[in-house]
Amino acid sequence: MLSGKGGTGKTTITASFAELAHDIVIADCDVDAPDLHMLLHPEIMKTQEFKGPKLAVIDRTKCIECGLCQNSCRFGAINANLKIDPFSCEGCGVCVIVCPEEAITLQERISGYAFISKTKYGTMSHARLNPGEANSGKLVTLVRQNARQIAEKEICNLILIDGPPGIGCPVIASVTGVDAGLIVTEATMSGIHDLHRALQLLNHFKISPLVCINKYDINRENTEKIVSFCENNKVYVVGRIPFDPIVTEAMVAGKTVVKHSPENVVSQEIENTWKRVLSALNKE
């Protein structure tokens, strides 16, 4: 599940799919701002430390203040007082090799945690990047590996991945090697723009795209534009979900919308969308 633009409804729809599906493993790959757990209520079974990029540390007792490290750092992470800014340090180690006094070392830092949890809907692989840490792509890869291992062990042939917004490193890590990418878009100008870029991304990695238009009735003209664009490009539009405050109400109740209000048109549309996704996957 991806979107390009944030806030189009990826997590809402992923959670409902988890409710409707059978024999799945769920992965939340939005590691910097994970929200899926608020709807699926995982019970953590296993926690794993995630070591992100290393951090350069200067031993002031050895440092002769020559400034070579500062001049060599391409990330501007070492200031005039030779203090290292942990937010800018990428842990590359250039300062370590240029230091004539061997005063600098790279130290490991715990950048977050990966979890394996039990939910009512299946086992869930998820994570939490510490706020402000780098390398979310690597943590996404760990979440994916964990999900894969669970799926193999439990003999599940479907992994449902809630991806992050954007098209950069954590998104690339989320979609690499998947069988299909469902782009959740919305009927806004920004939604259309970001859909185009998300489709280009899937195309770049040769992944079959599916499209779902959320809040389609907020602008029917834009919805028509998306539908005809997808038709012209042979992209299957698997769902059109209307805007309804029930989605927020379900979120407040901590439930998936299909569970909270199964009779509501939103839930019914999500159910139809899920059926179409499954049939598209079976054709692959």
Added chain:
Amino acid sequence: MIISIASGKGGTGKTSVAVNMALSFKDVQLLDCDVEEPNAYLLLQPKIDETKPVYISIPLVDEELCDHCGRCSEFCEFNALFVTPEKVLFFPELCHSCGGCMIVCPKNAITEKNLEIGLIKKGVVEGIELVYGELNVGEPMAVPVIKEVKKQIKSNKTVIIDSPPGASCPVIESVLGSDYCILVSEPTPFGLHDLKIMIQVLGELNIPFGVIINRAGIGDRKIYDFCEEKGVRIILEIPFQRKIAELYSSGIPFVVEMPEWKRKFQLLMEDIKGV
């Protein structure tokens, strides 16, 4: 003064706030640092006066000089280089352009070349100087493009920075150096959860901030309780109105059709400058 706009959760209305605020104030510089999905220009439709490519430096190995000793791959913390007895394999998507491989190579077999990873574009519209970046599709690293956008900051101007969603490196790079950060959230469990993450980030970066609650009226009151309990200032509320949502969907900034909001954004700006 540099004001950045961030959120944690995507789709809370960062770009909408950034653009409407810029239109209320004029004579500002607006930097769209969401280089993965830049949207501010869609709402402003500026004429683009300048486009320039953004490059990163990547190693270029001279196989004639290389004796495949493997020092470069041993050094590389990002596993961007892999040395076989016959060949050096390089994975540009993993390279952070630190230049270390060039330094450690005992045969001086490594030089650098440029790789284009995106564009920055500039244009002026309604007195607003818009600068935005566009990461090439398939390129993983947004930070170098964001850095390039931020190099265009004019220190004598009021600068508004529209940051990407999330709470990791692209967000840090966008908000770093801001005098104030506006966190745009919504009164829902997801909005509150991701707001808390961003508050933690800003605390570590030591940037003062206030919260705009967008789509006020939906969801629940927990975000208000949280802000009150933690002493977090709510600097503005934008009610949920179908009209605002529809205008946004058509790419129209709401202050254009609802000019009474300009005054609110002007007052907000004065308030922030007071801080």
